[in-house]
Amino acid sequence: MCEVRGTVANRLAIGVIDDDASVREALKGLLRASGFSVEVFSSAEEFLTSGDLEDTACLILDVRMPGMSGFDLQERLKASQVAIPVIFITADGDRNVRTRALANGAVDFLQKPFKDQALLGAIEKALGQLHSP
Numbered sequence: 001m002c003e004v005r006g007t008v009a010n011r012l013a014i015g016v017i018d019d020d021a022s023v024r025e026a027l028k029g030l031l032r033a034s035g036f037s038v039e040v041f042s043s044a045e046e047f048l049t050s051g052d053l054e055d056t057a058c059l060i061l062d063v064r065m066p067g068m069s070g071f072d073l074q075e076r077l078k079a080s081q082v083a084i085p086v087i088f089i090t091a092d093g094d095r096n097v098r099t100r101a102l103a104n105g106a107v108d109f110l111q112k113p114f115k116d117q118a119l120l121g122a123i124e125k126a127l128g129q130l131h132s133p
Contacts, residue, residue, distance in 0.1 A: 013055055014056075017040075058107075086105070087119070088101045
């Protein structure tokens with residue numbers, strides 16, 4: 001796929017944050033099979049306390065989770081000037097939710113269930129942002 005994968009994936013991980021264990025495990029398997037390093041978290045709070053912030057190339061966030069939502073985490077990172085590209089995933093088909101995510105700077109917004117290629121394309125786009133001026 002993209003040349004970015006070989007250089008970035010060796011140093012940085014894709015972070016997956018979703019409260020659904022089956023989604024986390026499925027995404028971990030897909031991303032590892034696609035050559036990415038992956039770290040999974042059951043909540044935004046778990047990610048923030050993990051110490052993995054600096055080693056994260058991209059975040060795949062569920063919109064709705066108990067405690068801190070994906071939007072809350074996105075806003076917190078933005079306020080802290082942490083520039084990690086975000087891809088939202090959700091079962092919620094509300095257009096306003098999609099509009100909000102993209103307006104706040106998300107790379108993409110995928111509605112569950114989504115095709116593997118849609119997610120991989122969004123990740124390539126996000127990783128490409130790491131090398132943009």
